[in-house]
């Protein structure tokens with residue numbers, strides 16, 4: 001099966017090289033804590049309200065809604081063959097996450113988590129060209145839809161410690177996301193130059209075959225999530241020293 005994939009994402013990220021500390025109201029988990037994973041699990045659920053509003057001090061942008069200024073996706077396989085550009089891709093409900101399993105190994109510096117999301121409503125300006133299964137899609141305009149929940153995702157993050165001016169930081173080297181969005185509802189305006197009949201039929205077909213389309217396009221959404229998570233983590237692990245995130249018990 002031929003499958004060529006090109007993704008490029010442009011995100012605003014507040015990357016800077018000044019060394020910061022986590023805000024006081026953030027929970028901290030000690031690297032020496034024998035129950036580190038439990039502590040992290042609790043911490044993730046504690047920070048939910050701050051993640052929602054963003055944490056300006058350490059460059060975390062608001063997650064509700066999450067707005068991606070622009071990205072281009074293209075996928076060429078037997079099942080689907082399209083290019084899609086979006087502007088202000090807006091996702092709601094990301095903050096409504098439930099982390100139910102976390103594993104961080106300080107020896108290998110590998111972090112993994114299992115997360116569940118409810119339905120995620122999306123809204124974006126788009127331009128698309130190609131086909132999804134045998135459904136031709138062509139047009140530009142606005143699109144609204146919902147990724148139907150529950151959505152289960154696993155995230156695995158690898159990194160190395162790097163030293164800058166004698167201070168250690170976590171340098172993320174690899175992010176792997178596995179998720180299954182089983183189905184989606186979609187309403188696209190502006191297909192085929194606004195031809196009402198073609199637009200109506202195309203929307204009908206997209207919803208009829210939405211589960212198959214999501215299955216064919218899933219790997220692309222995974223890669224998009226990996227790209228976003230990579231940027232997100234770098235935005236604060238690049239500015240908060242490792243041992244401020246994971247303080248040592250005895251120092």
Ligand SMILES: *[C@@H]1O[C@H](CO)[C@@H](O)[C@H](O)[C@H]1NC(C)=O
Nearest residue numbers: 008009010071072084085127
């Ligand atoms: C994305 O695609 C649009 C139009 O198809 C193009 O103008 C733009 O340069 C592309 N952006 C990137 C970052 O590749």
Ligand SMILES: *[C@@H]1O[C@H](CO)[C@@H](O)[C@H](O)[C@H]1NC(C)=O
Nearest residue numbers: 002076077078080081082130
């Ligand atoms: C995908 O679409 C392009 C442009 O229409 C075409 O050249 C290419 O052969 C198609 N690839 C597949 C696998 O259908």
Ligand SMILES: *[C@@H]1O[C@H](CO)[C@@H](O)[C@H](O)[C@H]1NC(C)=O
Nearest residue numbers: 067069070086087088089125
């Ligand atoms: C995206 O949203 C910003 C902020 O609301 C707005 O200024 C900008 O014009 C929007 N871009 C497009 C292409 O609609």
Ligand SMILES: *[C@@H]1O[C@H](CO)[C@@H](O)[C@H](O)[C@H]1NC(C)=O
Nearest residue numbers: 100116149150151152180182
């Ligand atoms: C998601 O994970 C939960 C907990 O492991 C499980 O009960 C549920 O069936 C899973 N849902 C899907 C859609 O895979």
Ligand SMILES: *[C@@H]1O[C@H](CO)[C@@H](O)[C@H](O)[C@H]1NC(C)=O
Nearest residue numbers: 160161162163164171172173
């Ligand atoms: C972080 O890791 C990447 C990939 O291994 C490497 O290219 C980069 O130089 C590292 N950054 C620093 C500041 O060490």
